[in-house]
Each structure stands twice: as structure tokens, then as C-alpha cells.
Amino acid sequence: MSFKSILGQSQPKKILTNAIQNGSVAHSYLFYGPDSVGKKKLAIAFTKALNCKGVDPLDACDECESCMKIERRIHPDFFYIEPIKSTPTSREAVIKVEAIRELQNKLAYMPYEGKTKVVVIDSAELMNLQAMNSFLKTLEEPPSSTILLLISANPNRLLPTLLSRCQGIQFNRLSYQDIKSIIQSQPQEEETLTESEIEFRVYRSQGSVDIALAEDIEKVEHLRKQLLEVLEKVSFDRMDIIFNFAKVWAKNTEEIQTVLNEFLGLIRDLALYRSGCSQSNIQNRDLSLRMIPIAEAQSLKTWIDRFTIVRNTQIALSGNANTQLFIENMLIEFCEAA
């Protein structure tokens, strides 16, 4: 992809294009912002633009040998590092110091084919401490004709000494219109999405393309129906709802965070409806007829409190807490907040 073929993120594109135009490309950048909003795509487009053999000095042609090799990640001057799991069963992927040392050895030489060597470290916050410290040396004394580019959705987990040596470029969530255009431009594997299915994905995407594409519409519809019923009926007179719900989801611990995220999305929308917010901010706007009466049956404070209660439950359950117990407790607190 080239700059011009990437939708959205006009500000980061402008900063990078200006830097190329003015000959003021920095030695190191940090692309930061939410997941799945185009950071990696732009990093690759930037690498291509810096090395392209085509006629446009400010953007990649996407057709020359250099662009093709970068796209396939086989260009000898393009180094792409991402976290890997040490064994298939490891819980978290990590970037180890060995990967950084290997990179440093390769960076000792001049570019082979291109004008500029580019290093992209994806999910840079997953470098372990040793790797970060080792990479810091490269940042402090960058090799000639080399650009170092860190990508992170959680830059606060990077060492401050790394942060201070990079020019930060902030990426924001994509607009509804950008997400819509991106979904429409994707090749459809199965049947074509209808207009209303596209709208549904766009409104619920939270500005992230991956979320928009991953949505399982049928499953979501079923879950939302179930959760709205709980939010509508739960009370100290209906303890049966509490126990049944907790029992069902205690058996399904893998999905519990998805359920709680869905609760958060619905409660957020209910709070917005309750405060008289306009429809354009509502993620689940297709359910407005069902949701508005539920929203109005409680105070705004109740919805805000319930949001916090779900968030606290999520945090507790990301550890090893007993799912059934915590879900029961969450729903009892829902009643108390009413």
C-alpha cells in the first residue's frame, strides 16, 4: 500500500510526507494509538516511499521492485520485528533481546539495495526489559541511513528513555466514514454484505477495522437480546435472573470478557440515551426502540454506576477470580445501584 491508497489518518500521512519533502525525516519515530487503525500499514507505506524507484518522490508507486519486495517483506534493507511466542502454549508473545542483537548486527552495514534502511518494531511495548535496554543503544547512536520506527498501542509500557528519543506520531480512531469505505473495499469471502450489515459493523466498530470485520452479527444479536433483558428486569425481586445468568456464563469462562464488553457497550449507550445524547453517538442504534424505555427506567447515575461495576468485574475476572461468584456479585450490585 502507498500513502494515497490508505484511507483515513490524514494527519500522520501529512507529517510523514512533509518530512520526506523537506528532507527532515527523523531518525526514529513512535507510531502510537489504538489497535487496528492503520499504524502498521502506514509504516510500510513510509518504508516504500523512502525507497521507491518510481517517479513520485513523495509516495510509493507500489509497482517497482523495491515496493514489491517491501510488501512481501523480503527487501534486504527492511527489517520487521514483531513479538513471538516462545512456545505455542506461551501466554504472551514477546520480543527478546536476541532479536534486537541480530538486528544490530545487520544494521552495521550500508543499505544493500535501497536508499534507506528501515526498522519497524511492531507492538514495541512487548520487548522485554533487556531488549528495550539493548534497543536504546541503537536509538542513542543510530546507524547512518537508517530509520527506526516503533509501533505501539500501549506506549506507556515503553521505557521513558525510549519514548524521549522518538518523534511521536499519534493515530486516532478511524471515522465511521473511513471504516465504511475500508469494509466496502475489502474483498468479500462469502456472500456480499448488505448495506444494513455494513452500517451495523461500522457503528459498533469503535473506530477499529478489525473489530468491524470480526463481528459475528448473529451471535451479537442473540447476546444483546439476552443482556438487555437482564438490564431491564434485574432486581432484588428477580434473584432467579441473577443466579441463572451467573450459572450459564460460569460454564463459559472463555467468552466472559466478550459478554462483559457487550454489557459495557450497552450500558454506555443506555447512559447516553438517558442523558439525551444524539443518536449519532450510539453504537447500538439499531435497537433504539428497545433501549430508550430501558434507559429511562433508571437514573443516569444508575447507568454510570453500573458501567463502573462491570469494569471492576472485568478487571477481577482477568485474574483468576471465580467467575460465577463475581458475576452474581456484579448483578447484585446492579440491583443496589438502581
Ligand SMILES: [Zn+2]
Ligand atoms: Zn515503488
